[in-house]
Amino acid sequence: MNGAESLVRTLVNGGVDVCFSNPGTSEMHFVAALDRVDGMRCVLALFEGVATGAADGYARMAEKPAATLLHLGPGLANGLANLHNAQKASTPVVNIVGDHATYHRQYNSPLTSDIETAAEPFSGWVRTSPDAKHVAIDGADAIAAAMTPPGQVATLILPGDTAWDEGAGSAVVPKIPERAKVSEDAIKEAARALQAGPAAMLLLTGLALRDKGLELAARISAKTGCRVMAQTFNRRMERGAGRFSVERVPYPVDQALAALNGTKRMVLVGSKEPVAFFAYPDKPSKLSPEYCEFTTLSRPEEDSVHAMEWLADEVGATKQPVDLSKYAPPALAKGKIEAMSIAQSLGALIPENGIIVDEGVSTGRGFFPATKNAHPHTWLQNMGGSIGIGMPLATGAAVACPDRKVINVQADGSAMYTIQSLWTQARENLDIVTILLNNRSYAILRMELANVGAQNVGRKALDMLDLSRPDLDFVKLASGMGVPGERVTTMEEFNDAVARGLAVKGPYLVEVMLV
Ligand SMILES: Cc1ncc(C[n+]2csc(CCOP(=O)(O)OP(=O)(O)O)c2C)c(N)n1
Numbered sequence: 001m002n003g004a005e006s007l008v009r010t011l012v013n014g015g016v017d018v019c020f021s022n023p024g025t026s027e028m029h030f031v032a033a034l035d036r037v038d039g040m041r042c043v044l045a046l047f048e049g050v051a052t053g054a055a056d057g058y059a060r061m062a063e064k065p066a067a068t069l070l071h072l073g074p075g076l077a078n079g080l081a082n083l084h085n086a087q088k089a090s091t092p093v094v095n096i097v098g099d100h101a102t103y104h105r106q107y108n109s110p111l112t113s114d115i116e117t118a119a120e121p122f123s124g125w126v127r128t129s130p131d132a133k134h135v136a137i138d139g140a141d142a143i144a145a146a147m148t149p150p151g152q153v154a155t156l157i158l159p160g161d162t163a164w165d166e167g168a169g170s171a172v173v174p175k176i177p178e179r180a181k182v183s184e185d186a187i188k189e190a191a192r193a194l195q196a197g198p199a200a201m202l203l204l205t206g207l208a209l210r211d212k213g214l215e216l217a218a219r220i221s222a223k224t225g226c227r228v229m230a231q232t233f234n235r236r237m238e239r240g241a242g243r244f245s246v247e248r249v250p251y252p253v254d255q256a257l258a259a260l261n262g263t264k265r266m267v268l269v270g271s272k273e274p275v276a277f278f279a280y281p282d283k284p285s286k287l288s289p290e291y292c293e294f295t296t297l298s299r300p301e302e303d304s305v306h307a308m309e310w311l312a313d314e315v316g317a318t319k320q321p322v323d324l325s326k327y328a329p330p331a332l333a334k335g336k337i338e339a340m341s342i343a344q345s346l347g348a349l350i351p352e353n354g355i356i357v358d359e360g361v362s363t364g365r366g367f368f369p370a371t372k373n374a375h376p377h378t379w380l381q382n383m384g385g386s387i388g389i390g391m392p393l394a395t396g397a398a399v400a401c402p403d404r405k406v407i408n409v410q411a412d413g414s415a416m417y418t419i420q421s422l423w424t425q426a427r428e429n430l431d432i433v434t435i436l437l438n439n440r441s442y443a444i445l446r447m448e449l450a451n452v453g454a455q456n457v458g459r460k461a462l463d464m465l466d467l468s469r470p471d472l473d474f475v476k477l478a479s480g481m482g483v484p485g486e487r488v489t490t491m492e493e494f495n496d497a498v499a500r501g502l503a504v505k506g507p508y509l510v511e512v513m514l515v
């Protein structure tokens with residue numbers, strides 16, 4: 001058994017049985033091993049950013065990592081933006097990068113680069129395998145590293161000779177540490193903060209936004225009167241009928257300041273102190289009021305659910321009745337297409353257990369209120385701010401959950417970074433409806449231009465934020481990659497098209513003309 005085969009066997013035995021890949025010569029032995037080892041599903045991506053974003057979406061839904069397979073430094077470089085997003089979301093990824101054979105590196109042939117240095121800032125763990133005998137152990141360590149709470153990108157670099165030389169057989173994944181339990185002090189402090197009077201808030205992210213965490217937050221809030229909010233961006237949030245509905249801290253700084261104004265004590269549950277995405281002249285970086293005191297109930301790597309159970313007990317909220325969202329979808333919107341009409345129709349159209357992948361950018365920002373009484377569903381967001389995540393994330397989520405419908409709410413500019421995702425969706429026949437929001441612009445940046453106080457803005461500047469001349473035709477782009485679709489210009493057409501897409505088994509694209 002060569003090193004490559006020992007690695008593939010180690011991955012499959014370790015539960016990593018999906019690989020999003022874009023291989024090259026240095027990865028050919030890994031590719032060849034796929035046919036000798038049962039149990040590894042290999043999904044071809046036509047750009048590395050699709051592979052890395054899909055690995056992120058897969059792990060968020062499957063709750064275990066996928067592997068990637070990338071070609072040397074340049075392949076990694078193409079995948080780094082979505083690895084950045086995965087790392088910020090604490091998503092476990094086993095990121096495998098091929099390299100030249102150890103003895104070949106000295107010749108500095110064309111594809112040679114310092115892969116470790118390139119991987120470092122976007123990975124929580126990096127290792128280069130020294131020889132074929134170590135590949136399996138290194139692979140097993142990479143799985144454990146990726147899954148160590150709260151989860152991270154583990155990059156394993158494989159020189160060619162480590163793949164083709166004789167290996168040592170498959171290796172067993174070391175014991176993965178459990179999430180640490182919080183201290184009694186953390187509980188007492190949090191309880192004190194919530195009971196010290198009005199104006200307290202629980203700020204949630206991570207595990208706290210899953211079913212059990214939400215239910216506990218609801219009980220604690222009902223008992224103590226505290227407000228509950230989620231971070232602006234979260235890895236995964238359970239929503240809709242039967243769940244406790246939680247609003248997020250708004251993205252625009254002024255709205256965030258208003259939402260948090262008056263908060264005297266904030267209890268962080270896996271979350272961080274809220275700060276602005278960017279600095280703006282004359283606006284604060286911190287979004288909470290100056291007088292707000294912070295208490296950490298649980299850190300991202302700790303067991304937030306256990307902490308909230310304990311906290312509920314501490315404040316006497318374990319049996320507190322709670323008010324959960326009912327199934328009460330809005331009526332389908334009619335007439336002109338606008339952000340709020342799309343939100344309203346979405347609230348009616350989200351299917352039972354749908355997965356919403358949200359890269360709606362400026363159009364999608366206000367979609368929460370109108371969808372809170374929809375069928376139960378899962379909401380995935382970008383935690384790293386690097387756009388071009390939506391289509392890959394949807395691809396990976398659909399691979400992880402073949403029995404659930406994925407709706408990718410997707411802004412046009414962001415779509416164009418990783419549009420090749422559609423080809424993978426077609427090849428794998430993934431159940432994804434892409435709602436492509438075509439506003440022919442980087443609309444958010446038009447607002448940002450004003451927000452940062454840029455003066456004397458003229459044609460040249462505005463052209464950098466404009467996606468017309470030529471206009472993109474997303475139905476044609478999709479069709480060229482094997483994905484059927486249609487363009488809609490009214491809400492009536494929108495409603496019918498999304499329903500048609502949801503009825504199809506496989507990918508479908510609805511191009512929504514916003515201007
Ligand atoms: C990798 C990366 N490049 C550039 C940006 C800067 N950026 C932020 S939003 C945006 C435009 C988004 O346009 P679109 O997806 O069409 O959404 P809209 O603003 O129109 O709603 C850009 C270029 C970024 N965040 N990440």
Ligand SMILES: [Mg+2]
Nearest residue numbers: 412413441443
């Ligand atoms: Mg746009």
